[in-house]
Amino acid sequence: MPDVLVRVRDLKVYYPLFRGFVQRLLGGGARFVRAVDGISFEVQRGEVFGLVGESGCGKSTAGRSLMGLTPIEEGEIVLEFPSASAKPQFIRPRELKMACVAWWAVSAAYLATATYYGVSGSALFPFGLVATVPGPYVDALGIVGSVQVLLGLALWLLRPWSRRPARLVAGIGAAIAFASLPWGLLLFGVEVGILVYLGTPDPSGLVRRQGLLLPATKFTLTKDGILEGIPRAEQQTWFERWFIGPRTVRTAGFSWVLKQLRGKVQIVYQDPHAALNPALTVGELLRHALQAHAPIAPGGTRASSRLEEVNAKALKLLDDVGLRPPDQFFAKQSTDMSGGQKQRVVIARALAPKPLLLVADEPVAMLDMSIRAKVLELLLDLKEKYGLTYVFITHDLATAKLVCDRIAIMYLGRLVEAGEARRIYADPKHPYTRALLQAIPIPDPSRRTKKELPKGEVPDAVFPPAGCRFHPRCPVALPTCGWEGRDFLDYLEERWIDPSNSDEEAALGPIEDWKSEDLGASRSVRKGDPEVIVARVQAALKEAPKPLAEAVDRVALELDRVVVSFRPPARLEPKEVEGRIVECLLY
Ligand code: SF4
Numbered sequence: 001m002p003d004v005l006v007r008v009r010d011l012k013v014y015y016p017l018f019r020g021f022v023q024r025l026l027g028g029g030a031r032f033v034r035a036v037d038g039i040s041f042e043v044q045r046g047e048v049f050g051l052v053g054e055s056g057c058g059k060s061t062a063g064r065s066l067m068g069l070t071p072i073e074e075g076e077i078v079l080e081f082p083s084a085s086a087k088p089q090f091i092r093p094r095e096l097k098m099a100c101v102a103w104w105a106v107s108a109a110y111l112a113t114a115t116y117y118g119v120s121g122s123a124l125f126p127f128g129l130v131a132t133v134p135g136p137y138v139d140a141l142g143i144v145g146s147v148q149v150l151l152g153l154a155l156w157l158l159r160p161w162s163r164r165p166a167r168l169v170a171g172i173g174a175a176i177a178f179a180s181l182p183w184g185l186l187l188f189g190v191e192v193g194i195l196v197y198l199g200t201p202d203p204s205g206l207v208r209r210q211g212l213l214l215p216a217t218k219f220t221l222t223k224d225g226i227l228e229g230i231p232r233a234e235q236q237t238w239f240e241r242w243f244i245g246p247r248t249v250r251t252a253g254f255s256w257v258l259k260q261l262r263g264k265v266q267i268v269y270q271d272p273h274a275a276l277n278p279a280l281t282v283g284e285l286l287r288h289a290l291q292a293h294a295p296i297a298p299g300g301t302r303a304s305s306r307l308e309e310v311n312a313k314a315l316k317l318l319d320d321v322g323l324r325p326p327d328q329f330f331a332k333q334s335t336d337m338s339g340g341q342k343q344r345v346v347i348a349r350a351l352a353p354k355p356l357l358l359v360a361d362e363p364v365a366m367l368d369m370s371i372r373a374k375v376l377e378l379l380l381d382l383k384e385k386y387g388l389t390y391v392f393i394t395h396d397l398a399t400a401k402l403v404c405d406r407i408a409i410m411y412l413g414r415l416v417e418a419g420e421a422r423r424i425y426a427d428p429k430h431p432y433t434r435a436l437l438q439a440i441p442i443p444d445p446s447r448r449t450k451k452e453l454p455k456g457e458v459p460d461a462v463f464p465p466a467g468c469r470f471h472p473r474c475p476v477a478l479p480t481c482g483w484e485g486r487d488f489l490d491y492l493e494e495r496w497i498d499p500s501n502s503d504e505e506a507a508l509g510p511i512e513d514w515k516s517e518d519l520g521a522s523r524s525v526r527k528g529d530p531e532v533i534v535a536r537v538q539a540a541l542k543e544a545p546k547p548l549a550e551a552v553d554r555v556a557l558e559l560d561r562v563v564v565s566f567r568p569p570a571r572l573e574p575k576e577v578e579g580r581i582v583e584c585l586l587y
Contacts, residue, residue, distance in 0.1 A: 005357055005389050006043035006066060010075035011036055013061050017462060033461045035061040037413035038075070040574075043357075045082075048383070048390040050404030050421065052397060052436070056458055057410040059393045060270075063359040066391060067265050068221055068258055077221040081264050081356050099194045103152035103173070106190050111145030144184065147176055170195040219261050226257050263293045266350035270362035272342035276334040282323075282345050283330040286314035286352055293353030317348040320385065322378055340371040344378070351386060358383075361393045376403055398440050401425055409433045412461060412469040419580025429582045432470050466519070467569030468585065471547075478585055482569035483551035485516030491544055507536045519553075522563040533562045 014032035036058040043049040051059040064070045151173040174191035177184040269275040290310050318326035321344040364372040394400050400407050408418035417430040428434045438451045454473035459465055465472055467482015496505040514523045525533055541549050553565045574583045
């Protein structure tokens with residue numbers, strides 16, 4: 001059994017911004033909200049892995065990507081599940097049915113020809129060939145036609161429906177047809193067509209054609225969709241590898257593969273009011289989930305499609321999530337329930353397909369304080385009972401401390417610190433983690449301390465800051481952390497709030513005259529005295545925060561512009577620091 005259930009490598013998820021034609025003409029190209037911008041982490045089987053950060057840091061987007069709910073820009077997510085829980089599922093593929101019908105039609109024509117010749121001795125061959133069939137061949141035609149009908153039936157009845165036996169049947173049929181008579185060449189051609197059809201890899205619908213659906217245990221989510229690894233792919237014969245290639249399938253959008261993935265990964269949404277259809281009763285909501293993910297039995301019917309069976313499962317789920325007596329809740333409309341009860345129904349619905357991984361996206365954020373602890377306890381109980389692994393998304397470090405084994409702190413699409421929750425809470429290394437922990441209220445006035453909280457707001461994810469994204473707010477930033485032109489403009493704006501700097505504002509401003517581009521900020525000096533402006537900028541920089549002032553490379557006059565340029569930031573890479581991964585230049 002794999003110990004690592006989820007591997008996320010360099011994941012990027014961008015949301016395109018809608019921009020009108022004129023905006024694009026003026027502003028140059030498409031723009032994206034960089035919700036997740038290159039994160040990597042692993043989730044071990046059976047653990048509670050917390051994704052923690054402020055609103056808008058990309059934690060929910062990362063969680064939704066694990067289910068294939070948001071398209072990936074770059075990187076990959078590999079989900080590997082234990083194969084012991086997997087049972088083969090069967091479908092009767094429509095295309096294979098059609099292939100059998102074609103087979104029977106040709107075989108029947110063959111038989112009919114034999115019968116006709118048996119009567120008349122010579123005739124027009126049904127496929128347009130004029131022939132006179134000598135007597136012994138009539139029997140041969142009949143035998144071949146009968147065998148072909150039987151082989152078509154074998155193709156139809158084959159259990160399990162997999163390519164290998166289907167190809168074997170088609171191959172036998174083709175060999176018989178070829179060996180029988182010169183006219184068998186035509187039948188041979190049709191059968192070779194079926195053979196090729198059964199053996200040709202089809203990137204967009206291999207699973208549909210395949211017939212026997214061995215449950216996937218490994219899913220790789222990439223920019224191109226979902227690559228599914230079917231178990232025992234490595235045991236393919238050389239012939240299969242050569243003929244159909246490795247057993248992976250690429251799909252886009254909703255498909256069998258995606259459905260299989262959804263059976264293994266489920267989500268509990270933050271807002272239970274929006275997550276439940278108010279027109280349905282609780283029983284109907286659960287029945288839908290149970291029926292949609294019920295395994296398909298040989299013959300194509302869903303194994304648990306019997307209503308009593310499904311209802312019994314739904315009642316058991318309600319009992320498991322603490323909605324008792326379950327039969328009373330079963331008939332209720334979700335609108336007649338409290339927020340806590342609704343969230344329990346959402347949890348029950350997520351458990352319906354018996355998932356192995358549950359993404360809990362702020363599961364208690366919308367609930368009253370009085371029931372938060374109970375729902376968290378319920379989630380922990382269900383984890384043991386159902387053998388679940390959680391990706392627990394929250395902005396609340398106090399909640400994460402209660403439930404998570406390991407946590408990853410996210411800031412503006414990046415992971416800044418990740419490791420064992422116990423260690424991080426005891427000794428946070430990243431300045432942002434420290435700030436978040438300091439922000440947890442302590443219900444004891446005697447333990448009040450001075451807090452060093454990050455200044456300002458979270459920057460715009462469309463234009464994230466250069467270098468370390470936390471640098472404009474970081475209380476311990478270094479000159480190499482990524483200072484750039486817009487930081488200088490922000491500094492001037494903040495400085496000019498003070499009325500005592502009004503003459504400086506008059507000499508340098510207004511701020512709209514300044515332009516920032518990457519590592520530089522500049523303004524035209526056509527209307528002012530360049531020497532005075534340069535001197536004023538230098539004077540302002542002397543009073544600037546040390547890291548910003550030290551990051552300035554030069555203040556110079558270039559043609560008719562005063563330019564303030566900054567040094568390029570130092571390379572920022574995640575490093576291992578005392579048993580956790582930290583992305584900060586302090587280490
Ligand atoms: S790299 Fe570290 S020190 Fe520099 S701004 Fe980021 S968090 Fe602060």
